[in-house]
C-alpha cells in the first residue's frame with residue numbers, strides 16, 4: 237500500500253492555483269491532484285498516532301478498482317459520498333446523525349483527513365470511511381452505476397477566475413456522472429458560498445435531464461421519501477464565509493425513482509428547531 241504520508245496534499249484553502257492544466261485524457265472532472273504545486277501538511281503527534289492506529293481500518297487510497305462498500309464497512313447499507321470533506325465537520329456530524337448510512341468522505345488534503353480520522357476515533361464512529369485522492373477517480377473508476385444513495389459536495393473550490401472555470405468540479409459532465417452513479421431515489425446535495433458559482437451550479441444542475449431539482453428551504457432540511465438527511469452542520473469553510481457576510485446557497489437534486497414527478501413531489505419536512513446537528 238502507498239504510504240499516505242508520502243503523498244502531497246492540496247492547499248488547505250481549497251483554491252488550488254497550483255493545479256497543472258496539462259492533464260491529458262479527456263474525461264476527468266477535477267485537475268489531477270497529484271500535479272498540484274502543493275505542500276505536505278505536517279501532522280501533529282496525536283494526529284499521526286491516531287492516523288497510524290485508525291487508517292488501516294477506515295482509510296484507503298483512491299485506486300482504479302471497484303469500491304466494495306459492503307465488504308469495507310462490513311455491512312450492506314445505503315452508501316453516500318461526501319466529496320471534498322475538508323476537516324470532516326459535516327462528515328463526522330452527519331455520520332453520527334445517520335447510523336443507517338455508510339458514509340465515504342473523499343478528500344486530498346492530508347491534515348484535513350487527519351482531523352477527520354481523529355474525529356472518527358474520538359466519536360467511535362463505525363459508519364464513516366475515508367478515500368484519500370481525487371474525487372474524479374472515485375466517481376469514474378471506483379463507483380458502480382446506480383450504486384449511491386447520495387452525493388454531497390459542500391463548498392467546492394470556486395475557481396473564481398473565468399479562465400479557471402473549466403477546473404470547477406460541478407459542471408455538466410459531473411452532474412451527468414453523478415446522476416449515473418446515483419441509485420433511483422438517490423440525491424445530490426450541494427452548498428456553496430460563492431455567488432457566481434452558485435448561479436453556475438444551479439444552471440448546469442437544472443439542465444441535467446436525469447436529475448430533478450428538489451425544493452430546498454434552509455429552515456426545513458429533510459427530504460421526505462429519502463432515507464437521507466439534508467441536514468448538516470456549518471462547515472469550516474462556511475464558517476469563514478459567514479464571518480465575512482457571504483451567504484450560503486444550497487441545492488438538492490434527485491434521481492427519480494419511477495418518474496420525475498415522484499421525486500419532484502417530495503417535500504422537506506423537518507424544521508430547523510428539530511435539527512440534531514446544531
Ligand SMILES: C[S@@+](CC[C@H](N)C(=O)[O-])C[C@H]1O[C@@H](n2cnc3c(N)ncnc32)[C@H](O)[C@@H]1O
Nearest residue numbers: 250266320322344345370371390391471472473
Ligand atoms: C473549499 S474546501 C471545502 C472543505 C469542506 N467541505 C468545508 O466546507 O469546510 C474544498 C475541499 O475540496 C478538496 N478537494 C479539492 N480537489 C479535490 C479533488 N479532486 N478530490 C477530492 N477533494 C478535493 C480540497 O482539498 C478542500 O478540502
